Amino acid sequence: MEDKYITIALGKGRLAKKTMELFEQIGISCSEIRDPKTRKLIFVNEEHKLRFFLSKVPDVPTYVEHGAADIGVVGLDTILEEDRNIFEVLDLGFGKCKMCICGPAEAKELLHNKELIRVATKYPKICKDYFYNTKYQTVEIIKLNGSIELAPIVGLSDVICDIVETGTTLRENGLTVLEEVCDLSARVVVNPVSFRMENDRITALISSLNGCLN
Numbered sequence: 001m002e003d004k005y006i007t008i009a010l011g012k013g014r015l016a017k018k019t020m021e022l023f024e025q026i027g028i029s030c031s032e033i034r035d036p037k038t039r040k041l042i043f044v045n046e047e048h049k050l051r052f053f054l055s056k057v058p059d060v061p062t063y064v065e066h067g068a069a070d071i072g073v074v075g076l077d078t079i080l081e082e083d084r085n086i087f088e089v090l091d092l093g094f095g096k097c098k099m100c101i102c103g104p105a106e107a108k109e110l111l112h113n114k115e116l117i118r119v120a121t122k123y124p125k126i127c128k129d130y131f132y133n134t135k136y137q138t139v140e141i142i143k144l145n146g147s148i149e150l151a152p153i154v155g156l157s158d159v160i161c162d163i164v165e166t167g168t169t170l171r172e173n174g175l176t177v178l179e180e181v182c183d184l185s186a187r188v189v190v191n192p193v194s195f196r197m198e199n200d201r202i203t204a205l206i207s208s209l210n211g212c213l214n
């Protein structure tokens with residue numbers, strides 16, 4: 001048995017729950033992490049010398065880039081937005097959704113005509129990259145922290161760049177998908193130095209997770 005712990009960063013929320021279910025399927029459990037009442041931040045599996053911690057979702061790539069976590073599990077949206085020096089090694093296939101440009105149906109024309117429009121988003125980097133490098137359209141980007149769908153309804157922006165999963169939020173607020181930016185899902189990311197130093201253990205872990213998906 002190895003002495004050093006491999007540390008795994010998970011973003012608080014839906015993906016963490018799904019990720020722990022996957023780890024349980026490969027025989028790695030950590031029951032404490034599933035206790036909704038716990039305020040603990042770090043959870044240890046002594047048998048496999050693994051350490052899990054929960055952070056805010058956008059901080060996962062930061063922990064992994066700096067080596068405070070060897071491995072992270074996070075959505076592709078966060079990976080693209082944070083743009084960190086990390087290796088993306090596995091698509092877990094769950095947490096599937098799309099990054100889309102959405103708004104009232106009338107706004108489609110503003111996109112076609114490449115007008116100077118205001119776009120509200122929690123993802124300014126992804127949004128900028130899409131409009132400037134894919135569509136060659138100049139836009140004003142307005143950064144928000146949540147409930148992005150509000151922006152076009154109250155007149156803060158013309159459209160939004162946001163995640164669509166079931167489409168319910170859009171439907172219930174009279175908005176629609178105008179353009180699709182990219183497909184998203186949960187990914188496993190690895191610190192480049194950890195990947196070299198702990199290659200056997202990390203590769204074995206990734207292979208087990210991958211085997212469980214197929």
Ligand code: PRP
Nearest residue numbers: 146147148162163164165166167168169
């Ligand atoms: C996300 C996203 C949309 C919603 C899409 O928000 O920003 O608002 O989910 O899901 P749907 O297509 O299934 O309705 P989240 O719940 O993460 O909260 P937020 O608005 O605070 O970002």
